[in-house]
Amino acid sequence: MISYVRSKCPLVHSITNYVTVNDVANAILAIGASPIMSDEIKDVEDIVSISNALNINIGTLNERTVESMVKAGRKANELGIPVILDPVGAGASSFRNETVDRLLKEVKFTVIRSNLSEMCYIDSGLKGTKGVDSNLDENDISPEVVAKRVSEALGVVSAITGKVDVVAYKGKVAKIRSGVSEMKRITGTGCMLSGIIASFVASIDDPFLATANALASMGAAGCLAYERVKELGTGSLRVAIIDELSKMSDDTIKERGEIEIC
Amino acid sequence: MISYVRSKCPLVHSITNYVTVNDVANAILAIGASPIMSDEIKDVEDIVSISNALNINIGTLNERTVESMVKAGRKANELGIPVILDPVGAGASSFRNETVDRLLKEVKFTVIRSNLSEMCYIDSGLKGTKGVDSNLDENDISPEVVAKRVSEALGVVSAITGKVDVVAYKGKVAKIRSGVSEMKRITGTGCMLSGIIASFVASIDDPFLATANALASMGAAGCLAYERVKELGTGSLRVAIIDELSKMSDDTIKERGEIEIC
Amino acid sequence: MISYVRSKCPLVHSITNYVTVNDVANAILAIGASPIMSDEIKDVEDIVSISNALNINIGTLNERTVESMVKAGRKANELGIPVILDPVGAGASSFRNETVDRLLKEVKFTVIRSNLSEMCYIDSGLKGTKGVDSNLDENDISPEVVAKRVSEALGVVSAITGKVDVVAYKGKVAKIRSGVSEMKRITGTGCMLSGIIASFVASIDDPFLATANALASMGAAGCLAYERVKELGTGSLRVAIIDELSKMSDDTIKERGEIEIC
Numbered sequence: 001m002i003s004y005v006r007s008k009c010p011l012v013h014s015i016t017n018y019v020t021v022n023d024v025a026n027a028i029l030a031i032g033a034s035p036i037m038s039d040e041i042k043d044v045e046d047i048v049s050i051s052n053a054l055n056i057n058i059g060t061l062n063e064r065t066v067e068s069m070v071k072a073g074r075k076a077n078e079l080g081i082p083v084i085l086d087p088v089g090a091g092a093s094s095f096r097n098e099t100v101d102r103l104l105k106e107v108k109f110t111v112i113r114s115n116l117s118e119m120c121y122i123d124s125g126l127k128g129t130k131g132v133d134s135n136l137d138e139n140d141i142s143p144e145v146v147a148k149r150v151s152e153a154l155g156v157v158s159a160i161t162g163k164v165d166v167v168a169y170k171g172k173v174a175k176i177r178s179g180v181s182e183m184k185r186i187t188g189t190g191c192m193l194s195g196i197i198a199s200f201v202a203s204i205d206d207p208f209l210a211t212a213n214a215l216a217s218m219g220a221a222g223c224l225a226y227e228r229v230k231e232l233g234t235g236s237l238r239v240a241i242i243d244e245l246s247k248m249s250d251d252t253i254k255e256r257g258e259i260e261i262c
Numbered sequence: 263m264i265s266y267v268r269s270k271c272p273l274v275h276s277i278t279n280y281v282t283v284n285d286v287a288n289a290i291l292a293i294g295a296s297p298i299m300s301d302e303i304k305d306v307e308d309i310v311s312i313s314n315a316l317n318i319n320i321g322t323l324n325e326r327t328v329e330s331m332v333k334a335g336r337k338a339n340e341l342g343i344p345v346i347l348d349p350v351g352a353g354a355s356s357f358r359n360e361t362v363d364r365l366l367k368e369v370k371f372t373v374i375r376s377n378l379s380e381m382c383y384i385d386s387g388l389k390g391t392k393g394v395d396s397n398l399d400e401n402d403i404s405p406e407v408v409a410k411r412v413s414e415a416l417g418v419v420s421a422i423t424g425k426v427d428v429v430a431y432k433g434k435v436a437k438i439r440s441g442v443s444e445m446k447r448i449t450g451t452g453c454m455l456s457g458i459i460a461s462f463v464a465s466i467d468d469p470f471l472a473t474a475n476a477l478a479s480m481g482a483a484g485c486l487a488y489e490r491v492k493e494l495g496t497g498s499l500r501v502a503i504i505d506e507l508s509k510m511s512d513d514t515i516k517e518r519g520e521i522e523i524c
Numbered sequence: 525m526i527s528y529v530r531s532k533c534p535l536v537h538s539i540t541n542y543v544t545v546n547d548v549a550n551a552i553l554a555i556g557a558s559p560i561m562s563d564e565i566k567d568v569e570d571i572v573s574i575s576n577a578l579n580i581n582i583g584t585l586n587e588r589t590v591e592s593m594v595k596a597g598r599k600a601n602e603l604g605i606p607v608i609l610d611p612v613g614a615g616a617s618s619f620r621n622e623t624v625d626r627l628l629k630e631v632k633f634t635v636i637r638s639n640l641s642e643m644c645y646i647d648s649g650l651k652g653t654k655g656v657d658s659n660l661d662e663n664d665i666s667p668e669v670v671a672k673r674v675s676e677a678l679g680v681v682s683a684i685t686g687k688v689d690v691v692a693y694k695g696k697v698a699k700i701r702s703g704v705s706e707m708k709r710i711t712g713t714g715c716m717l718s719g720i721i722a723s724f725v726a727s728i729d730d731p732f733l734a735t736a737n738a739l740a741s742m743g744a745a746g747c748l749a750y751e752r753v754k755e756l757g758t759g760s761l762r763v764a765i766i767d768e769l770s771k772m773s774d775d776t777i778k779e780r781g782e783i784e785i786c
Contacts (some may be wrong), residue, residue, distance in 0.1 A: 025711040046617030093308030178591025187287040233505025355570030495767025
């Protein structure tokens with residue numbers, strides 16, 4: 001599937017946080033797509049109009065950029081361009097919650113990708129996000145059940161990343177078991193993944209398969225990177241993940257991505 | 263002491279500049295704490311409320327974020343959460359000076375960490391910062407004297423980094439001689455250090471020892487990184503510093519940190 | 525020529541995008557200059573006043589920062605400090621076009637550096653930028669002709685980067701053939717280059733030779749980096765480019781920079 005991304009080279013417009021934006025751009029480039037970032041309200045409609053996907057990430061949202069997210073999202077909907085939501089920190093603050101609620105009301109998303117805690121906020125208003133990491137016990141709540149419920153309620157592909165990643169859409173579920181827990185020791189793997197999903201969804205007709213393959217690419221890249229540099233430390237791990245994404249092939253996804261479709 | 267950070271895994275809220283924010287997040291993760299970034303005035307009180315420390319860095323301040331810094335700082339004070347100030351470029355512009363003056367008036371800080379020039383601005387209104395680097399001759403001005411004076415006047419732990427780092431608090435002084443001058447050839451070592459101090463102070467009761475150990479961790483990481491990659495260049499040095507932070511242990515701090523407490 | 529940069533160590537004020545700002549700062553440091561970033565309208569005049577060059581990059585412009593760009597540019601003109609423009613995405617949106625038009629009207633630039641598509645917007649109002657990458661066929665339009673026309677019309681050094689880089693000024697043309705196409709697979713090489721040009725122009729009297737040597741430094745760094753890490757991937761390539769810049773010498777520029785002056 002990554003071969004479709006590499007041959008189409010879609011332009012992916014990201015309105016994303018300034019913490020990991022460079023990694024998002026480099027991850028999008030690494031898999032063969034082309035990144036563009038713009039969060040100015042006077043600019044976003046023009047940029048969306050030349051793009052093949054829109055990736056909205058609320059990690060460092062502010063009042064100005066939230067308006068740009070809404071405007072860009074509506075324009076993307078009007079043009080039939082897929083829109084991805086990464087609701088970073090949903091559940092952690094009122095402003096993040098209100099923003100997620102507003103985005104879900106005003107924009108039709110193709111994919112929502114988050115950790116379990118953030119998806120639980122979307123699912124049921126459950127509070128309890130600790131920062132941007134999930135602090136819910138995955139033993140207590142089934143990611144599969146939550147992903148399915150959100151997918152059905154909103155008509156989106158719902159992807160929850162964690163020990164095992166789960167993707168749900170129209171009765172189908174994919175589980176991705178690649179990836180290593182050390183990926184949590186660097187910032188931005190989730191944000192990069194959302195940019196990668198946007199690139200895949202812009203290149204492949206089936207958003208469920210596109211999302212599952214995007215997750216498997218990231219998981220495989222994480223495994224390969226960790227095998228190569230684990231003795232060095234987390235700075236090298238970050239660099240190596242981009243390295244492995246830049247060499248990722250459909251064969252590697254098949255061998256190392258560990259996708260199971262149920 | 264880093265073992266306390268790794269076992270507590272404190273959540274550190276940073277309002278910091280967009281130049282080095284990714285390195286700050288990765289440094290905080292590397293030493294075992296958890297980063298969260300938010301600078302929206304409607305968001306910061308909620309985020310501070312779930313955090314264990316607040317790290318304020320004025321590197322790319324603007325009118326909007328200064329209000330968020332003040333609001334977050336006051337909330338942290340109200341909740342008894344330690345607050346760290348990195349007054350980047352104090353002395354270099356009126357707006358930076360006014361912001362530092364206002365922050366010092368409205369927020370009670372636990373630690374102030376800066377270079378000598380910036381601390382001199384706080385100490386005495388001495389002007390003369392060149393950019394974000396110290397251009398004062400450390401032979402003319404004693405960092406120890408300045409650090410002590412600021413510490414006593416404001417009741418804070420005062421940490422000045424330079425050839426030898428100095429930490430002053432309640433009559434005690436620590437000198438840290440680890441670190442290498444090549445660390446100045448990459449951006450962000452100071453900003454990372456302030457994030458690391460916030461993580462230590464959130465995990466250890468004594469803010470003086472916490473700060474001294476944070477500086478020793480960074481110094482030891484710089485030394486080890488430089489020994490490993492000095493032939494390669496400064497891009498690799500940046501990556502290697504994060505690597506070494508991710509492997510840092512109390513034994514390494516003891517062996518390589520070169521802390522002297524007077 | 526890089527020896528001039530290393531001995532003068534100019535302070536370079538950048539108002540640049542948040543996607544690649546860290547790479548810009550590290551590239552400026554690597555070649556021996558000193559970076560400072562500030563985009564707050566109340567701050568920029570003071571910061572320009574202590575700087576040796578101003579680097580304006582509109583990659584993630586917004587209404588607030590555009591005002592700061594204009595104010596900083598006018599102050600730099602008043603003080604006789606060189607100003608560099610990187611018109612990222614010119615041609616891709618009305619707001620970017622209006623901003624470029626306004627900057628060109630209100631600020632006198634020393635150097636404009638862009639890809640062919642962006643320079644074509646400046647040249648003739650040709651539309652057609654695809655994101656931030658050139659999608660014009662260099663076979664159809666001669667970068668040399670465009671660079672010369674912009675240089676003559678605006679009295680600036682005009683530098684267009686592409687397969688072969690072209691620099692035009694006062695009837696002279698330089699072509700730089702170093703660099704590798706893989707540099708396009710990482711974000712920020714253009715932005716870093718603009719920061720490097722600012723550093724060279726701040727250190728060397730002749731802005732044409734300064735710009736040509738800046739381009740040759742970046743090209744040589746790209747070649748050397750690619751030779752060293754091509755098996756690893758694009759994450760390592762990004763790190764290695766900064767490495768090679770930090771070791772760059774006039775001898776290496778002569779041997780590997782491939783400058784031809786016509």
